[in-house]
Amino acid sequence: MMTAPLRSGLLAAARSQTCRNLAEGTPLLRPVVDRFVAGVTTDDVIAAARGITRDRLVTIDHLGEDVTDREHADAVVDAYVTLLARVADEGLAGRVEVSVKLSALGQSLAVDADKIALENARRICAAAAAAGTTVTVDMEDHTTTDRTLETVRDLRVDHPWVGAVLQAMLRRTESDCRDLAGAGSRVRLCKGAYDEPSSVAFRDAADVDGSYVRCLKVLMAGAGLPMVASHDPRLIAIARHLAGAHGRGQQDFELQMLHGVRPQAQQELSADGLAMRVYLPYGTEWYGYFMRRLAERPANLAFFARSLLTRS
Numbered sequence: 001m002m003t004a005p006l007r008s009g010l011l012a013a014a015r016s017q018t019c020r021n022l023a024e025g026t027p028l029l030r031p032v033v034d035r036f037v038a039g040v041t042t043d044d045v046i047a048a049a050r051g052i053t054r055d056r057l058v059t060i061d062h063l064g065e066d067v068t069d070r071e072h073a074d075a076v077v078d079a080y081v082t083l084l085a086r087v088a089d090e091g092l093a094g095r096v097e098v099s100v101k102l103s104a105l106g107q108s109l110a111v112d113a114d115k116i117a118l119e120n121a122r123r124i125c126a127a128a129a130a131a132g133t134t135v136t137v138d139m140e141d142h143t144t145t146d147r148t149l150e151t152v153r154d155l156r157v158d159h160p161w162v163g164a165v166l167q168a169m170l171r172r173t174e175s176d177c178r179d180l181a182g183a184g185s186r187v188r189l190c191k192g193a194y195d196e197p198s199s200v201a202f203r204d205a206a207d208v209d210g211s212y213v214r215c216l217k218v219l220m221a222g223a224g225l226p227m228v229a230s231h232d233p234r235l236i237a238i239a240r241h242l243a244g245a246h247g248r249g250q251q252d253f254e255l256q257m258l259h260g261v262r263p264q265a266q267q268e269l270s271a272d273g274l275a276m277r278v279y280l281p282y283g284t285e286w287y288g289y290f291m292r293r294l295a296e297r298p299a300n301l302a303f304f305a306r307s308l309l310t311r312s
């Protein structure tokens with residue numbers, strides 16, 4: 001179990017621009033990062049997706065967040081449009097969707113942030129529709145939750161299949177699940193990867209798990225598609241039980257895990273007949289994503305340190 005100060009320290013470092021520039025500019029770190037990230041280019045991620053889709057589903061994330069200039073945000077959209085065209089050309093659209101972070105699309109800009117993020121997300125949704133696949137909007141720290149859900153609502157007017165992510169650690173989430181559990185909705189439920197204050201979030205792991213189960217009950221009883229994003233064997237067992245209790249078949253909800261985390265469990269659950277989707281990130285801007293993975297598990301810190309030592 002990671003101590004709270006260590007976790008908070010890693011998550012604070014995850015938001016530091018100076019640390020990010022230093023880390024992303026160091027080729028030495030790339031092999032360590034590759035456990036969680038499927039390479040740099042569109043070709044890299046398409047090759048990885050082709051392999052994984054033999055037995056699982058995939059959602060691809062073009063890495064990047066907290067973008068503060070317009071050109072950069074536009075470049076992220078272009079990358080998604082290129083990626084989605086490749087997904088279609090390779091015949092992968094039935095098994096591969098994309099995940100996007102609004103802070104990479106303009107939500108962190110100084111002027112017209114929400115308007116630009118919405119326009120950019122619309123371009124990606126249009127490309128996904130043309131490719132024959134879907135988009136899920138990731139959830140970032142709690143200061144963005146209302147704006148992100150508002151953007152998802154706007155996107156769903158034209159593209160009702162747009163998915164939302166909710167974080168069980170936030171006190172508000174059970175109520176958000178009720179709002180979003182309607183027909184046609186796709187809700188990815190995760191624990192939450194950000195360092196949140198106790199005024200808005202459960203800080204104790206047992207309380208987060210309790211909230212996760214209450215949220216699962218709402219989503220499984222609802223009419224949408226619950227996407228159970230967790231590596232926690234206990235929560236996965238509860239999700240399977242609740243799905244059965246609500247008359248859902250094995251394909252009427254999805255289990256989702258991160259690339260590089262519990263890969264054997266992913267394959268076993270898929271072999272059991274469950275819909276298992278892998279979150280597959282790629283790109284050069286891996287720092288924030290990678291730091292959150294370190295903060296989730298002390299063993300990853302040891303793995304990181306060992307890899308660095310054997311390389312130096």
Ligand code: FDA
Nearest residue numbers: 138139190191192193229230231232256257258279293296
């Ligand atoms: P928990 O952290 O308790 O881990 C349970 C077990 O899983 C651990 O004991 C370990 O065995 C394994 N494990 C978990 N994390 C690991 C890691 N990094 N490395 C190695 N083993 C690990 N968060 C967010 O705030 N916004 C978002 O949009 C998303 N999106 C998202 C999509 C998908 C598909 C997944 C799976 C997760 C996210 N997350 C996220 C991250 C999520 O909030 C959470 O931080 C991680 O999934 C870890 O939580 P678990 O539920 O796995 O439980």
